[in-house]
Amino acid sequence: MxxxxxxxxxxxxxxxxxxxxxxxxxxxxxxxxxxxxxxxxxxxxxxxxxxxxxxxxxxxxxxxxxxxxxxxxxxxxxxxxxxxxxxxxxxxxxxxxxxxxxxxxxxxxxxxxxxxxxxxxxxxxxxxxxxxxxxxxxxxxxxxxxxxxxxxLVENLSVPIIPITSKVCVLPLIGSIDTYRIDTIEEKVLLEISRLRIGTLVIDLSGIAQMETEAIERIMKVMEGANMMGCECVITGLRPEIVRKITTIGLTFESKAQTKATLQQALEDFLR
The missing domain is CATH 1.10.490 (Globin-like)
Known part of the structure; x- marks a missing residue:
């Protein structure tokens, strides 16, 4: 009008x-x-x-x-x-x-x-x-x-799963891990295991200075989920303070993942 x-x-x-x-x-x-x-x-x-x-x-x-x-x-x-x-x-x-x-x-x-x-x-x-x-x-x-x-974009950068071979991938984690980020890690890891058909996932924690008890327990569940999908997990770079916290709360990685001192050592073993 x-x-x-x-x-x-x-x-x-x-x-x-x-x-x-x-x-x-x-x-x-x-x-x-x-x-x-x-x-x-x-x-x-x-x-x-x-x-x-x-x-x-x-x-x-x-x-x-x-x-x-x-x-x-x-x-x-x-x-x-x-x-x-x-x-x-x-x-x-x-x-x-x-x-x-x-x-x-x-x-x-x-x-x-x-x-x-x-x-x-x-x-x-x-x-x-x-x-x-x-x-x-x-x-x-x-x-x-x-x-x-x-x-x-930030979520993808915070959970960078890097293929090393057709079956081996590395997940280097850096910084702090809170509840929101562990949700992202869990979702991304399980999706990428299915998409890339990952046989071995090396989770490097050398860049993690601190992990809350809840985050440690959730990491355990991530590894359980990966195992259920036929993916073997390897933990590298555990710092002494994180190891003490894990033992204090009575948890262990033994039944869920191998442990290696460094990422370099793990890669040498898998690429040999």
Missing amino acids: GLVLEKDYIQYFTNNREEFQESLLSEARNVRGKIEEILLIGNIDLLSNAHKLVMYTIQGKDHELEKFAKIEGVSWASHSLTLAFKLEWVHAIRRTVWKYFQEFNKLNHIELEAESFFNTERQINDRIDKFLNELFLSYSEYKDNLIESQKT
Whole structure:
């Protein structure tokens, strides 16, 4: 649904585009100094995009407005531009649009009846609100997908199963092992044993400085699961402090895995 006197409004905004932009920049003072920077960072022309938003709003092009909002959301998210900054810019556009509607009506001696005014107000504000809503959804969806892909990458890097031969693989663990990471280790190990048909998995713990009791017990269960799938486990690089903790809680690796002093020793044995 278009606005009352739509063509006249469009012509007025088009003819006064430069003045509109100056007025807009005076409304969004924090944005003014960032115009060139944003153009360089993300190839985003704020002024051109503001004009496009105004034209889609006046012309009632809801489909184009929604599509434009989604593209804008992805652009801002992919270049890590803040939503607060965008929100300030769009609200400045809204205020400037209403300022120019008032000037147009004054110049042309138009006095809108209450019903016509509120109808126009509803159309303009609803479309700008819809633009913001779609932009925020698009922005959030892009960020969520990015976080998920980064999470998957980190998980894969935190459980790097390295093939040595067609049947022997190494899992070097580094850093600390918490409940979340042990869940990832268990899932990744069992999946990779099935996928790669691993016969022997060498788990190197030389990079683990500390393991909580729960993590030790879960490592035991990982080895049990591997054994059930026909994969032999070999533990290397156990540090004295971890060995003491294992013996203190009455556990042993003997029934579940071989132990070797170092990863090098294990590889020499299996590659001999």
